[in-house]
Amino acid sequence: MGMEDLRARFLEGMSRAATFVAVATTDGDGGRAGVTLSSLTSVSADGDQPSLLACIHNQSPAAAAILKNRAFCANLLAEDQQALSDLFAGRGGNYHAARFARADWSAGALGQPILAGATAVFECRLATALLWETHHIIVGRVHAVRLSDQPAALLYGQRAYRRAVHLPGHEV
Numbered sequence: 126m127g128m129e130d131l132r133a134r135f136l137e138g139m140s141r142a143a144t145f146v147a148v149a150t151t152d153g154d155g156g157r158a159g160v161t162l163s164s165l166t167s168v169s170a171d172g173d174q175p176s177l178l179a180c181i182h183n184q185s186p187a188a189a190a191i192l193k194n195r196a197f198c199a200n201l202l203a204e205d206q207q208a209l210s211d212l213f214a215g216r217g218g219n220y221h222a223a224r225f226a227r228a229d230w231s232a233g234a235l236g237q238p239i240l241a242g243a244t245a246v247f248e249c250r251l252a253t254a255l256l257w258e259t260h261h262i263i264v265g266r267v268h269a270v271r272l273s274d275q276p277a278a279l280l281y282g283q284r285a286y287r288r289a290v291h292l293p294g295h296e297v
Contacts, residue, residue: 143282148200148213149179150230150238155193158186159224159238161214165199168264175267177247180260188261195251196235197265200243202279204288209240210279234269244278246271 126134150159164180177199181188191197202210212224229241233248240246249265256262280287 151197153194155190158190160187198237200240201245
């Protein structure tokens with residue numbers, strides 16, 4: 126299998142994994158920036174503090190800003206926030222700081238932008254970061270969590286926005 130074919134098959138395979146949509150936001154000496162994440166996951170709820178991991182392309186101004194600001198919010202979008210996901214994914218051509226003019230947000234306890242309407246917001250301080258080929262792997266220590274009254278998260282899979290549906294008979 127050639128590298129081009131491997132890459133194409135990898136992308137197709139990963140497109141089949143539905144995941145929640147989040148926007149990482151940051152503000153401080155490194156500037157205000159935000160970006161829709163391609164990868165966000167919990168690391169651990171145990172230890173000194175809960176932690177999470179985000180992967181952000183190394184050419185994204187948001188990655189550079191997070192590394193300099195040493196803090197960020199991971200805003201887990203609600204299922205009605207497709208437009209916000211598109212905005213922070215750059216599907217409007219806006220520069221990162223200008224995106225905030227089109228979004229409803231407020232500063233959290235750490236001074237990081239919290240997007241209104243997000244189903245969950247994780248306010249983090251940067252714990253560590255690693256540059257792996259094309260992406261920064263960023264680990265944040267969670268200092269606060271805000272939960273909305275609407276728990277339904279926006280999902281993305283098979284190259285389209287999705288929402289979760291209950292499958293009968295699979296109660297936990």
